[in-house]
Amino acid sequence: MPSLTQSARNVLDRAFEPDAVFTAREIALIEPIARAVATPQPAGERYIRQSLGGLSVALPSQATDTVAGTLKLNTYMAMLAGCDERALAYACRRCLDELDWMPTIHQIKDRMAKWVSPEEAAIRRARAIIRAGRRAPEEGDVAAIPPEEVDRVNAFLRTRGIATQFSPDGTTFQAQAA
Secondary structure, eight states, X not given: OOOOOHHHHHHHHTTTOTTOOBOHHHHHHHHHHHHOOOOOXXXXXXXXXXXXXHHHHHSOOOOOOHHHHHHHHHHHHHXXXXXXXXXXXXXXXXXXXXXXXXXXXXXXXXXXXXXXXXXXXXXXXXXXXXXXXXXXXXXTOSOOOOHHHHHHXXXXXXXXXXXXXXXXXXXXXEOOOO
């Protein structure tokens, strides 16, 4: 995924603000991001070997002979083949921080599953904005509400003791004290 423009980053940074609303232009800016798919950066065999080597040097493991050690390494290599390089790096750091012994394949994969790439994070934020539908009204964008409907809503609000008035443009405002 190409790097994001500053405008797109600014919109995505507001994705989880509770009172954020987005203009049609901002929505149009992030729609391609929401439709994108984050592709992994597969780790090469050498990178996986180096990562496992770092773990085995830093964390003690069960003593094994040469044949068992080779089988164990080949199993790790086969099970981690095709994994995202950045996810593996993240998982190895977490293993070093959290574990006292050489991790199992399952422990490494569990940590890899918790990693979210920057691309995937941007895609998730864009999708959240579009799903929330918090769109800012634009000039000429508000449908006029019939006057009888405005009167009905205002009467309902007064019967509930609410000092807010409803206006034809769909907004509310505080009623003036008489």
